[in-house]
Amino acid sequence: MVQQALPVCVIGAGLIGMRHVQAALESPMVALTAIVESNPDHRAALALKGLPMVAGFEDIPIGTKAAIIATPTPNHHQMAIDVIGRGMGVLVEKPITSTMAEAYSVVNTALTAGVPLMTGHHRRCHPFMDAARARLVELGDIVGVQGIWSLRKHEAYFDPIWRRKAGAGPLMTNLSHEMDLLRFLIGDLSEVTAMTSTQQRGFEVEDTAAVAMRFDNGALGSFLISDAGASPWSFETGSFENPAIKGTGEDYIRITGSKGALEFPSLRLWRANYEGEVEWSKGLSAEKGQSFLSVDPIRSQLDRFAQIFEGVEDDILCDGAAGLAALQATLAAALSAKLARNVMCVDVPPDFQGI
Template sequence: MRHVEVAQACPATRISAVVEPSEVRRAALAALGLNAVATLDAVPTETRAAIVATPTQDHHVSALACLDRGWPVIVEKPTAATLDQAREVVLRAAQKGVPLFTGHHRRCHPFSRATRDALTQLGDLVGVQGLWSLRKHDTYYDADWRRQPGAGPLLTNLTHEIDLLCFFLGEIDEVTALSSNSRRGLAIEDTAALAFRFGDGALGSFLISDAGASPWSFEAASAENPAIAASHQDYIRFVGTAGALEFPSLTFWGRSGPGEIEWSKPLIATPGPHFDKVDPVLKQIGHFAAVVAGGDNDLLCSGEDGMKALEITLAAALSAKEHRPVRAGEVPGDYTGV
């Protein structure tokens, strides 16, 4: 429904149909004034593009069906349930010559693009440290599927962070992960600690938990999600040979004087610029509409980039399971993370 909302709000888009197999749900959508249909075959011929916002298991089949109709597609993250499925979707888009994107909408915040530019001030990147910890309410786990393997923060929340890190810093070559379920005692993990090696040799670490209460997360920092309390606290820090950067405030720590930057000389903090708050999902569909109209875009997450984020997310799950580092290219094509 978030995609329906922004498609109605975006002046460059109009909803031709919402495909919904449930008769009861179709009736509810029709009551909202939407053209709710049961299958893709019932979609009006004037349709020019599609957004796949179905359960993950369906991403592969629905994305292929849309691409085969010649429609540019945004498929919600992850691109598919497995790497083999994601590769097939990416290949089909290339064969059809049709744009394909993965719905990693965080890229569409103005501070995300600005961060990628600001990182050039840091000299050679040494490393990055991130902390995402939001305590989900106890009743969140009343639903049985949320207690089943695959529903923990590794596969549910980490993929957003992986895509952002790759958007900022380039490809991740290797990941090592530890996981724990000791705080909630469920079959799924509630906390994971990860170490990354990037392609240029920089290193990274990330702690992710849905059991620990903290003000540090993307959602709390950005106030993006009205259901999650805002803190406006930075949750990622980048360190380079010439300074450091906090995200998403873009506070820059740099030299205080001439000569070598070293530990006896204080660093000076420069606050980041002000950014107007935007709806990143609305921005995403606006960029998508521009591409459908024939334009170019280097901000949206391509299908290939979405597949890479899926690969490293699955690599983290595999590393935690097998207690070993996992390199890109080592994840089995049919592995689902559970």
């Protein structure tokens, strides 16, 4: 528990911004000083509800020590630089920025200023995430990972024209979550190869992508991601995280190692119940994963963020460097699909935006 509530503001009052606002109102660890919203009608409507609305960043009350940036991604870079310039800590929604050049700029600026910088990959804050990382130790050397995220989005979702354009599909919108999750569990990625398809909807933007990947530790992985394929497999359906998406409890990721395998997010573990060499003629036995309390990961992320200002070290939150790495892997997949060849993550051009 923090000694004093952290004065924090939220910049951007869209859907995700208001989730942060709700978390801030519920948490005793922070004190919400302001909500920045440039749209006057939306700002006025929220003010009528008693929320502390302001029109611009310059109107944030003095004494505010941290900002949550929940604006559209193209605004992340400059807004983060402005916030850091005032000596404030930053929690910026994922992806950290639009390009690698911007990401390095934000990370280096925060390091120079000595202020906390975190990226909003909130999935890390579910209790089963740290438990999964601990259970992976029992698998021996990690050999490979296979994942599938496939949820058919409703047709009205694509009514806004921008959602039909390149850059608005599952590759850039949804894959970044998976890239950070895989990095958290398996380790850094070094190389990716991706293919995309527009077959189902025929829009400019892809509706399906298949990604092969190589990790620094030698493990290989594959991931299918689609917003056109109906299935019970995704993080949201497996974890029951999002009340707007009906849960199934089905695992959507499988990880294999030299001594066993793990299903995620149930954490069902497969391992040998015998002595000696682990090999195919003897088989493996399954152990049911433990149960965890359901939490709001946005709220948990905010509480952990507040503790950073009290000097508490945290290896769960996604810091700026980790957010940069997740962006790099995601952009590498987009670049691979564009060039129709494999791409080393370190070779992503500084200004490439995924289109």
